[in-house]
Amino acid sequence: MQFTIHKTDPNSQARTGVLTTDHGPVQTPIFMPVGTAGTVKAVHQRELKEDVGAEIILGNTYHLYLRPGLDVLRKAGGLHRFNGWDRPILTDSGGYQVYSLSNTRKIKEEGVTFKSHIDGSKHVFTPEGVMDIQRTIGADIVMAFDECTPYPCEYGYARESMEMTHRWLRRCIGRFDATEGHYGYRQTLFPIVQGSTYRDLRQQSAEFVAAQEREGNAIGGLAVGEPAEEMYETIALVNRILPSDKPRYLMGVGTPENILEAIALGVDMFDCVMPTRNARHGILFTSQGVINIKNEKWKDDFSPIDEEVGGYASTFYTKAYLRHLIRSEEILAAQIASLHNLTFYLWLIRQARRHIEDGTFIYWKSNMVKKLMQRL
Known part of the structure; x- marks a missing residue:
């Protein structure tokens, strides 16, 4: 993997x-649609390319390991051939999913024992095993196995968790570097900075991660309930330490305004389930603010969802029609709403890139954030 910086904004770290x-x-900054189980929910791969303009998508080790399983993925020739996506893929290591299974998992130095949410069967994830799994899945970028701490989190627990994550990282690197990919193309490993919102722990973790000298680095353990300002302070601190000549990936973030603020702090890569998850509940992100399409006010609004964003779903379908589909619980509603929200996210990221190139990013961002936070 190679990373080349084209332009830096004179008034920020963007x-x-x-x-x-x-x-x-992959042009950066970039937003990666989340395809947890090998699919971005309700959106065809053709639409992801032609309408949304996605350049890279995300898969998840935990879910793909359980279903369809490694044997199927190996026989298929990896996730790219299995799901028909011929552009880059990044896989999350499953650490966050293990974190979310707090009632059915046990964390020890060796790894994590957990029960499947599908059938209750018992499984073990170790740092070495997770590297092997991601080799089999075949993503271009694979993530180190880590523990994501909750918020709030006691200092002692955050420190112990961070130190174990560092030990796990050494094991991940050892296994990854000792193995080869299965399908004839190269893969790269990103470490993950942890440490909750404690400044000294985040500094230690960022320094440890930077010292591993991998091709890219990630920031994890944020957007788990902490105030936005604490998240931004943590990002700023970490990005002052992580090498500027390598991509920085902020995991699981987030809202459109979160993304713009993080770009200003020097983040290059983002992912979040919010565009598709919110879409399925009738929440639309637009260039003018947030819409709850279920509300009565959209019942006879025959204007397009968002002409400024462009794309088929956003300009062809009306708000009134989408409201009707949502209220009628039609499957097409999830498709249109998901396609629109993803189109919006990728439009927003392209706008950010254009304004960074033009040297107008900070002025544009300040105005855009105000609009994005409006409820219409």
């Missing part, structure tokens, strides 16, 4: 660049 993998280039 920058544009290109991340090049064996499955093609």
Whole structure:
């Protein structure tokens, strides 16, 4: 993997660049639609490319390991061939999913024992095993196995968790570097900075991660309930330490305004389930603010969902029609709403890139954040 920075904003840490993998280039900053189980919910791969403009998508180790399982993925030739996506893929290590299974998992030095949410069967994830699983899945970018702490989190627990995550990282690196990919293309490993919202722990973790000298780095354990200002302070601290010549990935974030603020702090990569999850509940992100399409006010609004964003779903369908589909619980509602929200997210990220290139990012961001936070 290669990363080249094109332009840095003179008034912030925002920058544009290109991340090049064996499955093609990715323009940064970038938002990665989440395809947890090998699919971005309710959206065809063709639509992801042609309408949304997605350059890279995300899969999840935990879910893909359980279903369809490694044997199927190996026989298929990896996730790219299994789901028909021929552009880059990143896989989350499953650490966050293990975190969310707090009632059915046990964390020890060796790894994590957990019960499947599907059938209750028992499984074990170790750092070495997670590297092997991600080799089999075949993502271009794979994540180190870590523990994501909750918020709030006691200092002692946050420190112990961070130190164990660092020990796990050494094991991940050892296994990853001792193995090869299965499908004839290169993969790269990103470590993850942890430490909750404690400044000294985040500093220690960022320094440890930077010292591993991998091709990219990630920031985890945020957007788990902490105030936005604490999240931004943590990002700023960590990004002052992580090497500026490598991509920085902020995991699981977030709202459109979160993304713009994090871009200003030097983040290059984002993912979040919010566009598709909120879409299925009738919450739309638009260039003018947030819409709850279920509300009565949209019943006879025959204007397009969002002409400024462009794309088929956003300009062809009306608010009134989408409201009707949502209220009628039609499957098409989830498709249109998901397609629109993803189109909006990728439109927003392209706008950010354009304004960074033009040197107008900070002025544009300040005005855009105000609009994005409005409830229409």
